[in-house]
Amino acid sequence: MTAAPLFNRLALIGTGLIGSSIARAARAQGAARSIVATARSAATRRRVAELGFAEIAAHLQAGAIVSDVGSVKGSVLRDMGAHIPAGVHFIPAHPVAGTEYSGPDAGFAELFVNRWCILTPPDNADPAAVERLAAFWQALGANVETMTAEHHDLVLGITSHLPHLIAYTIVGTADELSQVTRSEVLKFSAGGFRDFTRIAASDPTMWRDVFLANKDAVLEMLGRFNEDISELTRAIRRGDGDALFDHFTRTRAIRQGIVAIGQDSPAPDFGRPHPDLPPEPLARPYAANDE
Amino acid sequence: MTAAPLFNRLALIGTGLIGSSIARAARAQGAARSIVATARSAATRRRVAELGFAEIAAHLQAGAIVSDVGSVKGSVLRDMGAHIPAGVHFIPAHPVAGTEYSGPDAGFAELFVNRWCILTPPDNADPAAVERLAAFWQALGANVETMTAEHHDLVLGITSHLPHLIAYTIVGTADELSQVTRSEVLKFSAGGFRDFTRIAASDPTMWRDVFLANKDAVLEMLGRFNEDISELTRAIRRGDGDALFDHFTRTRAIRQGIVAIGQDSPAPDFGRPHPDLPPEPLARPYAANDE
Numbered sequence: 001m002t003a004a005p006l007f008n009r010l011a012l013i014g015t016g017l018i019g020s021s022i023a024r025a026a027r028a029q030g031a032a033r034s035i036v037a038t039a040r041s042a043a044t045r046r047r048v049a050e051l052g053f054a055e056i057a058a059h060l061q062a063g064a065i066v067s068d069v070g071s072v073k074g075s076v077l078r079d080m081g082a083h084i085p086a087g088v089h090f091i092p093a094h095p096v097a098g099t100e101y102s103g104p105d106a107g108f109a110e111l112f113v114n115r116w117c118i119l120t121p122p123d124n125a126d127p128a129a130v131e132r133l134a135a136f137w138q139a140l141g142a143n144v145e146t147m148t149a150e151h152h153d154l155v156l157g158i159t160s161h162l163p164h165l166i167a168y169t170i171v172g173t174a175d176e177l178s179q180v181t182r183s184e185v186l187k188f189s190a191g192g193f194r195d196f197t198r199i200a201a202s203d204p205t206m207w208r209d210v211f212l213a214n215k216d217a218v219l220e221m222l223g224r225f226n227e228d229i230s231e232l233t234r235a236i237r238r239g240d241g242d243a244l245f246d247h248f249t250r251t252r253a254i255r256q257g258i259v260a261i262g263q264d265s266p267a268p269d270f271g272r273p274h275p276d277l278p279p280e281p282l283a284r285p286y287a288a289n290d291e
Numbered sequence: 292m293t294a295a296p297l298f299n300r301l302a303l304i305g306t307g308l309i310g311s312s313i314a315r316a317a318r319a320q321g322a323a324r325s326i327v328a329t330a331r332s333a334a335t336r337r338r339v340a341e342l343g344f345a346e347i348a349a350h351l352q353a354g355a356i357v358s359d360v361g362s363v364k365g366s367v368l369r370d371m372g373a374h375i376p377a378g379v380h381f382i383p384a385h386p387v388a389g390t391e392y393s394g395p396d397a398g399f400a401e402l403f404v405n406r407w408c409i410l411t412p413p414d415n416a417d418p419a420a421v422e423r424l425a426a427f428w429q430a431l432g433a434n435v436e437t438m439t440a441e442h443h444d445l446v447l448g449i450t451s452h453l454p455h456l457i458a459y460t461i462v463g464t465a466d467e468l469s470q471v472t473r474s475e476v477l478k479f480s481a482g483g484f485r486d487f488t489r490i491a492a493s494d495p496t497m498w499r500d501v502f503l504a505n506k507d508a509v510l511e512m513l514g515r516f517n518e519d520i521s522e523l524t525r526a527i528r529r530g531d532g533d534a535l536f537d538h539f540t541r542t543r544a545i546r547q548g549i550v551a552i553g554q555d556s557p558a559p560d561f562g563r564p565h566p567d568l569p570p571e572p573l574a575r576p577y578a579a580n581d582e
Binding site for chain 1: 362387388389391406407409436442445446447449450451452453454455456457458459460461462463464465466467468470471473475476477478479480481482483484485486487488489490491492493495496498499500502503506509510512513515516517519520523524527528530532535536538539540541542543545546547548549552554555
C-alpha cells in the first residue's frame with residue numbers, strides 16, 4: 001500500500017482489460033485520489049459507471065502526464081506527440097501483461113503484479129514526470145524499465161507481435177485443411193495446438209492495429225523466422241537428426257530462464273491445474289515492488 | 292473404479308512421463324492385476340523400483356497385447372509389426388496428453404482424464420483385443436478413438452508436430468537476435484512468447500524422432516503453413532487491415548470450440564492462477580468416461 005496518492009486525478013481513456021485493471025489496481029493501492037474515465041462506446045461507459053470505479057470526464061491541466069498502454073510506441077509518439085499542449089508531459093507506456101479476454105469485466109487488480117511496464121519517454125521528457133509515472137506503475141505491482149520507442153518496437157516485435165502472427169497463421173492453416181476435420185483439430189488439440197489457439201483468440205481489432213503500426217519491425221522478425229524455419233525444414237527433409245536435436249536442446253534453456261525470473265509458472269500445463277501441486281501464491285507482495 | 296482388472300499383467304517398456312502415468316493410473320483404477328516395467332537406463336529402472344509401482348520383467352505370451360504410446364503411428368506399424376510373434380496382438384496407441392516434463396517422477400495418474408487416446412490397429416487386428424485395449428484406456432480416464440495410422444499421422448502433424456516445430460523455431464530465432472538481448476526476451480515474454488517456450492522445452496530426443504518418423508506429413512503441413520504466413524505477410528506489407536481483421540476474427544471461433552469440449556481451461560492465462568476464479572475441479576469423474 002502506498003502512503004500518499006501519487007496522483008490527485010487519474011483519467012483513463014479506454015476501459016477494457018488494461019484500463020479497467022489499472023483502475024482496479026490504482027484504487028486497491030490508493031495510487032490516485034480520484035479516478036475518471038471515458039470510453040468509445042456508450043455501453044462500456046455505462047458498465048464502467050456500474051462497476052463504480054470512475055466518473056466520466058476528460059480535461060488536461062498544465063503539469064498533467066498523458067500516457068497510454070499500447071503495444072507499439074514509435075507510432076504513438078509520432079502521431080500523438082504533436083497534439084499534446086505545452087506544459088503537459090507525454091510519456092508513452094506499455095505494461096507487458098494481458099489475457100485473451102477483453103472489456104471492463106475482464107480486468108483485475110493483480111494483472112500487473114511482477115510484470116514489466118516499459119516507458120518510452122521522448123528525448124526531451126521531464127525526468128520528474130517520468131519518475132512519477134514509474135512510481136505509479138510500481139505501486140500497481142509492476143517492474144519498470146525505460147527504453148527508446150524504436151528499441152521497444154523491436155523487442156516486442158519478437159516477444160509478442162511475431163508469436164501472435166504465427167499463432168494466428170497456424171490456427172487458420174489447421175482450419176482450412178480438407179483431410180482433417182475441425183472436430184479432429186479440436187479433440188486432439190492437447191498435443192500442442194491448444195497453446196496457439198489461446199494466443200490466436202486475442203482481440204482482432206487491437207492486433208490488426210499492432211501489425212499495421214509496427215510493420216517494419218514485424219517484417220524484419222518475420223524474415224529471420226522464415227530463414228530459421230527453412231533451415232529446420234531442410235534438416236527434416238535430409239533426415240539430419242543431429243541438427244534437430246542440437247536446436248531443440250538449445251531452446252530448453254530459454255524456458256528455464258523465463259520460469260526462473262517468475263514470468264511463468266513452473267507447473268506443467270495440461271489444460272487444468274496439476275493435482276499434485278499446491279495452488280501458487282499470488283506472486284510477491286506489493287510492498288516488495290517498491291524498490 | 293473398474294470392477295475387475297482388465298489385464299492380468301501390464302508390462303511397460305519405458306517409464307517416463309507417459310509410462311509412469313499409465314502405471315499410476317492403472318494402479319489407482321485397478322485396471323491390471325500386476326504391473327511390470329523396464330527402462331533403457333539403469334537409473335530409471337532403479338527409480339521405478341523406488342516408486343514401487345512395478346517389478347522389472349518382459350515376456351510375451353500368446354494372447355498378449357503389445358501396444359505403444361508414441362506420437363507417430365505409421366512408422367511403428369511398419370518397423371515393429373514384423374517383429375511381433377504369432378498369436379500376439381499388436382495395437383499401436385497414442386494418448387494425446389503430456390506436459391513439458393519428462394521422467395518417472397513427472398508422471399501422475401490424472402494425466403489421461405478427459406484426454407483422447409487414439410488406437411491405430413492394423414487391418415487384420417483382432418476386434419476383441421482392440422476393444423480390450425480401448426476399455427483399458429477408458430479405465431484410465433481417456434476417451435478412445437480409432438483411425439488408420441496414416442490418418443493419425445496427418446491429424447497429429449497439424450495439431451501437434453507443426454506447433455512444436457514452429458515453437459522450436461521462434462524460440463531459436465529470438466535467441467539469435469543481435470539487437471535484442473536474451474535478458475530482454477525473458478523479461479518481456481509475457482507478451483505471447485512465453486507460451487511458445489513451454490512447448491519448445493519438450494524432450495529434444497523424442498521430438499527429433501517424431502520429425503524424422505513423420506517427415507512426409509510434417510513437410511506437407513509446413514508447406515501449407517508457409518503459404519498462409521506469406522499471405523498474412525503480404526497483408527501487413529500492403530497495410531491491408533481488413534484482410535488481417537478477417538483472418539484474426541476467424542481464429543477466435545476455434546479457441547471457443549476447444550474450451551467448449553473441455554480440452555483447455557477457459558481461465559485467462561497470465562502465468563499464474565487468476566485471483567477471481569475458484570480452482571477448477573479435476574475434470575469429470577472417472578465413471579463418466581465409460582460410455
